[in-house]
Amino acid sequence: MGKGGMCDGEKKEAENMAAWLVAKNTLKIQPCQLPPLGSHDVKIRMKAVGICGSDVHYFKAMRVANFILKEPMVLGHECAGIIEEVGSEVKHLVVGDRVALEPGISCSRCNICKDGRYNLCENMKFFSSPPYNGSLANQVVHPADLCFKLPENVSLEEGAMCEPLSVGIHACRRANVGPETNVLIVGAGPIGLIMMLAARAFGAPRIVIVDVDDYRLSVGKDLGADQFVKVSTSIQDVDAEVGEIQKAMGAQVDVAFDCAGFDKTMSTALNATRAGGKVCLVGFGHSEMTVPLTPAAAREVDIVGIFRYKNTWPLCLELLESGKIDAKRLITHRFGFSQEEVVEAFETSARGGSAIKVMFNL
Amino acid sequence: MGKGGMSHGDKKEEENMAAWLVAKNTIKIQPFKLPPLGPQDVKVRMKAVGICGSDVHYLRAMRVADFIVKEPMVIGHECAGIIEEVGSEVKHLVVGDHVALEPGISCSHCNICKDGRYNLCRDMKFFATPPFHGSLANQVVHPADLCFKLPENVGLEEGAMCEPLSVGIHSCRRANVGPETNVLIVGAGPIGLVMMLAARAFGAPRIIIVDVDDYRLSVAKDLGADQFVKVSTSIQDVDAEVGEIQKAMGVQVDVAFDCVGFGKTMSTALNATRAGGKVCLVGMGHSEMTVPLTPAAAREVDIVGVFRYKNTWPLCLELLKSGKIDVKPLITHRFGFSQEEVVEAFETSAQGGSAIKVMFNL
Numbered sequence: 045m046g047k048g049g050m051c052d053g054e055k056k057e058a059e060n061m062a063a064w065l066v067a068k069n070t071l072k073i074q075p076c077q078l079p080p081l082g083s084h085d086v087k088i089r090m091k092a093v094g095i096c097g098s099d100v101h102y103f104k105a106m107r108v109a110n111f112i113l114k115e116p117m118v119l120g121h122e123c124a125g126i127i128e129e130v131g132s133e134v135k136h137l138v139v140g141d142r143v144a145l146e147p148g149i150s151c152s153r154c155n156i157c158k159d160g161r162y163n164l165c166e167n168m169k170f171f172s173s174p175p176y177n178g179s180l181a182n183q184v185v186h187p188a189d190l191c192f193k194l195p196e197n198v199s200l201e202e203g204a205m206c207e208p209l210s211v212g213i214h215a216c217r218r219a220n221v222g223p224e225t226n227v228l229i230v231g232a233g234p235i236g237l238i239m240m241l242a243a244r245a246f247g248a249p250r251i252v253i254v255d256v257d258d259y260r261l262s263v264g265k266d267l268g269a270d271q272f273v274k275v276s277t278s279i280q281d282v283d284a285e286v287g288e289i290q291k292a293m294g295a296q297v298d299v300a301f302d303c304a305g306f307d308k309t310m311s312t313a314l315n316a317t318r319a320g321g322k323v324c325l326v327g328f329g330h331s332e333m334t335v336p337l338t339p340a341a342a343r344e345v346d347i348v349g350i351f352r353y354k355n356t357w358p359l360c361l362e363l364l365e366s367g368k369i370d371a372k373r374l375i376t377h378r379f380g381f382s383q384e385e386v387v388e389a390f391e392t393s394a395r396g397g398s399a400i401k402v403m404f405n406l
Numbered sequence: 407m408g409k410g411g412m413s414h415g416d417k418k419e420e421e422n423m424a425a426w427l428v429a430k431n432t433i434k435i436q437p438f439k440l441p442p443l444g445p446q447d448v449k450v451r452m453k454a455v456g457i458c459g460s461d462v463h464y465l466r467a468m469r470v471a472d473f474i475v476k477e478p479m480v481i482g483h484e485c486a487g488i489i490e491e492v493g494s495e496v497k498h499l500v501v502g503d504h505v506a507l508e509p510g511i512s513c514s515h516c517n518i519c520k521d522g523r524y525n526l527c528r529d530m531k532f533f534a535t536p537p538f539h540g541s542l543a544n545q546v547v548h549p550a551d552l553c554f555k556l557p558e559n560v561g562l563e564e565g566a567m568c569e570p571l572s573v574g575i576h577s578c579r580r581a582n583v584g585p586e587t588n589v590l591i592v593g594a595g596p597i598g599l600v601m602m603l604a605a606r607a608f609g610a611p612r613i614i615i616v617d618v619d620d621y622r623l624s625v626a627k628d629l630g631a632d633q634f635v636k637v638s639t640s641i642q643d644v645d646a647e648v649g650e651i652q653k654a655m656g657v658q659v660d661v662a663f664d665c666v667g668f669g670k671t672m673s674t675a676l677n678a679t680r681a682g683g684k685v686c687l688v689g690m691g692h693s694e695m696t697v698p699l700t701p702a703a704a705r706e707v708d709i710v711g712v713f714r715y716k717n718t719w720p721l722c723l724e725l726l727k728s729g730k731i732d733v734k735p736l737i738t739h740r741f742g743f744s745q746e747e748v749v750e751a752f753e754t755s756a757q758g759g760s761a762i763k764v765m766f767n768l
Contacts, residue, residue, distance in 0.1 A: 109701070161682050281731075320523050325699060325703035330700060332696055333698075333700065335697070336694050337672065338687070338692060338693045338694075338698065341687035343711065344713050346711055347709035348708050350701070
């Protein structure tokens, strides 16, 4: 496997430019030297890169959980582009192919990789998770097996949307969403909205979405939620809100996806879900949480964890190709790849609200 | 199905006596009238009844979670006895058969019953869960399909032990314990100890047990734990203890059973379990818990709830018959069925410590 796009910022004659996070709130477009092309690698010219909440978090805090930025790092990992060069052993891609990239390079040798749960690999090299550089750049080098050719009718921006969409797909699989699964989604941000699209694609007959923000709820409704409920940030309101949610659902909640990740949202999700159901914790709001765990366990409401995704790109592309999922509507803002625009793009994404997915076109 | 042994205490000519919880800390042996025998019922003369932590909790607090004792209630639900009478449609049991009783009568009509998860039935009638009377009595009437004939070599006390053992069996099934599952058990009380016996019967190759109490740890070691670790009640010690647990295990923890149910024990269990593993919450200590939920979810450590059991008696009896499980060492104290002994038995059980399972012989 190739080195996957890691590069240095030192050599000034490099043509390749990238968006480097050099300090808190400080992004600079600077050269990024690409590694040599390995026999199983491809070189991709980046065309579409989306901003993720984690990119914004690194931008603001120089860390996410235990990943701490100790030196400048290229941001970005939701991406798609055009093949410019292929390694000698690459058979399934040719120059000119449009591809969506799966960011993480797992080791493929450890037991958890061989068991198929490679998203949990301890030696994962993931775009823009320190110390590995990301893909908001003119070009990257990446293993060919992590590059998935886009169907004719799927655009590069949609290709970049495969990454967040994969989180929704993986969550629906882990939670076993199907044609009998009534779904509650807590949080109508980018991940909650994607979760809704994915749940519908998996056949969920009824989806109720909740949020504190009217605008996001209206987007949820436009994107196909059966009902929405406006909720508060106050833990005292859990019981009342659970009542409203169950009324809006009209049936029992089989699976709830917490796409926010706070005490309030997990408590709501746990209490709203039927006995024997599941709550998927997708959003990573707070690390420690105070939740009514025992009443949930006493109803055998299981809590399913979600970390990134595995083996999701083929299904994402299939769903985008067939139109079962339309991810384009989540792209609310677009920017070019210049110093000014990069900064403005991140500020826009950080504000949230009407900015759902901010996309770079390179 | 028959009415399952509910009865009144009014008629003084009644021969059947039972241990009634009449007020906090007040148990009185009083008459207990049996309902008529339905065609699908059997009448059982009780011979062995164990005391459960929930029985003690009702004695002390007149409630367990949302189940409140509003009027006097017969206590006890871990039981076995001898058939004295069979209803007209009962085919598989005859007078004189030794049987172990599964306490809970589910409705069998609701969707969750028909889906096989009858332990979650909302209309469950369960011995000694208000308002339904328990089985610490001379006799009860119970549906025949919930009475399981003891193999020749399985005693009545072992029959009564099927109830707590069932919790362990059900947990091992929900957590998918098998010959590759390295198990951590938090809490070496009666439930932790049956969990250990069950996990071994399910093939777990390595079992580590932890507790604050030296005596209980020594019992666990005698019963076959590979290693034990003494832990504290202090949340500050979680990280250090997780280190000791992993060292004692020598390999990764695949499944952890929290048989206590506090913030500290769940935090320990979550942090000690490998990515992709499971934590089963079995013990019901505190309702709300403060736990590192997000780091666990970010490693896809799932939390599996356990509520009582379903379809476990046949397997329990098979494991007792073959000797794969020996529950007899857990029975540490025995009492007869008299006013003085009943009071003393409950006090003994409430003290914990060296009292693991207190058993009545009637």
